[in-house]
Amino acid sequence: MVRDPVSSGGTDDEGQIEFTPPAVEFTVHNGGTRRSVITRLVMTIEDSTVIEQCAADGAPVAVSASYDVTLPLRPADGTELQVPVSQQQRPDEADRFAVRIGTPEPGSRTTVHLYRVRFELVVGGAPARVPAGTAVVAAPMAPLDGDGYFWSETYDSGEVVFDPYPGLERDIACMRRNSGTLQEFLAGGAELSPELAESKSVMRL
Numbered sequence: 001m002v003r004d005p006v007s008s009g010g011t012d013d014e015g016q017i018e019f020t021p022p023a024v025e026f027t028v029h030n031g032g033t034r035r036s037v038i039t040r041l042v043m044t045i046e047d048s049t050v051i052e053q054c055a056a057d058g059a060p061v062a063v064s065a066s067y068d069v070t071l072p073l074r075p076a077d078g079t080e081l082q083v084p085v086s087q088q089q090r091p092d093e094a095d096r097f098a099v100r101i102g103t104p105e106p107g108s109r110t111t112v113h114l115y116r117v118r119f120e121l122v123v124g125g126a127p128a129r130v131p132a133g134t135a136v137v138a139a140p141m142a143p144l145d146g147d148g149y150f151w152s153e154t155y156d157s158g159e160v161v162f163d164p165y166p167g168l169e170r171d172i173a174c175m176r177r178n179s180g181t182l183q184e185f186l187a188g189g190a191e192l193s194p195e196l197a198e199s200k201s202v203m204r205l
Helices: 168-186 194-202
Strands: 006-010 015-018 023-030 036-051 066-071 079-089 094-102 112-123 132-137
Touching: 023 079, 023 112, 036 066, 036 168, 066 132, 079 094, 094 132, 168 194
Parallel strands: 066 094
Antiparallel strands: 006 015, 023 094, 036 079, 036 112, 112 132
């Protein structure tokens, strides 16, 4: 499950609201008869893209541990990262752990980095990695409808109308290009966060 950032309740040195990092949570179940120990999470970046803002407008299993990982800003496809973890499950025991996703400081606050990541678990004593799914992660936050990143049905329907200003046509063209890039990137069956899934549903070319 991919989790969107939420407000941490604080602000940074410039007075901007601080948010928690996006996170990916894994629910695991040991169906064997012996204790299992997950020692590593392997993350393979299958694809990535960068989206710039075009026009500024603005009874579950408890999580038992979190592990932080920093993804490269512009990784090569197939880049593999290994995250040390230590998750132990007794026979027939379920547990859940989270990996918080971050990036190095981007060039702009409004730059969004998207990654399609394949996850695998390394279990002590097992000869092969255990597939744990594929997800699209947006950092530092998902591009949202109305924030000037992509064209959407709210503009097509006339619900939102831009007041004329110099550069309007350029910004609209940028948003339409971003819509095409995002629709192509999000196609395919990877797990999405709720906000990213909502954005995908309203994108238009």
